[in-house]
Amino acid sequence: MKKIIFLDLDGTLWTFEKIPGSALEAIEHARKNGHKIYINTGRTRCEVPQFLLDMNLDGYCFGSGSEIIIDNKQVLFEPLKKRDTQFIQHIAKDSGFSLEGSKMTFTSEKNRERMRQFNTDNRMGNRFLSFPDISTMTDDDYNQVMKVSIHFDSLSQREEILRQLPKHLTFTNFMHLGGEITHSECNKATAIQFVKNYYEEEYKTVAIGDSENDLPMLEYADISVAMGNGVKEVKEKADYVTDKIDNDGLYKAFKYLKLF
Known part of the structure; x- marks a missing residue:
């Protein structure tokens, strides 16, 4: 079954300075194999560096699930009152x-x-x-x-x-x-639920993260992966703990999941 992979941003995909080349390679291979890649971040849309938006991934979940973009189209927008x-x-x-x-x-x-x-x-x-x-x-x-x-x-x-x-x-x-x-009704888990329901085709969901605000999506997803640089609570909840972000952690996670 094809998978939708939800990636946290800071500390998972992005080191605050760059995206590791091995992570970009893993994403490219996974998409060629028919899997979908989403960034699922606590950052709001304006706080995400433009080069990350220019990657043209399958979708983006911003602001802890309060705004969702699928195929460059805004499909959910739930600001605070x-x-x-x-x-x-x-x-x-x-x-x-x-x-x-x-x-x-x-x-x-x-x-x-x-x-x-x-x-x-x-x-x-x-x-x-x-x-x-x-x-x-x-x-x-x-x-x-x-x-x-x-x-x-x-x-x-x-x-x-x-x-x-x-x-x-x-x-x-x-x-x-x-x-x-x-x-209360918006978090990284509700974002996964919304995206999964958006597609007519059945997908397994994978969540990969490193910090406390990733816990809802790690608990909700079919498969959860913690980064090696993640906090203790995240590692304890995850099905699998990969290497650190700057030691090809995302690439190794994709290989473990047989995404390519």
Whole structure:
């Protein structure tokens, strides 16, 4: 049976500097054999480097399943409600946060300063530092916000903010004192479900990832693979643990799965 492979981006396909040549080779071979390749990322559409979009893969799932592109056509677009975004903005006003949109991301000055400190190795790219301030947002800007990334000053601040979240919103941790707030009904697993249902032909699904926000798709997919550089929780959930990204991990995973 043919497969749809859902690839996390950061730390799985992309090293923050490049896509390993062996990964590109594996993707090319798999597609020639009739398998479909999707990027399934927590990043919103505007935060994905253009060269990754120019790969013209079978599809892209952005913003933790809130926007889906199949064959260059937008088939799902579920931004946060403006009132929810503004409520999060209110309760998180003393923390650092970014309102991440499909077309543009806006950030608080406190979060911009955090990013400057975090970005000493340019992992996130200077683009993250140049996003406009939240104070400049219009109604149209609010209507394209897909998720909120937030960085807390302390565990007590985190507990207080998350205590106020309504049930239709959910928080996913992805680093110490950091994480993202999204629709409860949108995540990387719902993205896989949507894509699988989109096709009339039957496919097996494969999820490959490395971090906490990959756990929903690893649990949902028919086959789950953790990168060797992944966090402990991901490796424990996966059916198979491949090598690290910079040691041909994706290529070795594709070979193990007999995609070529």
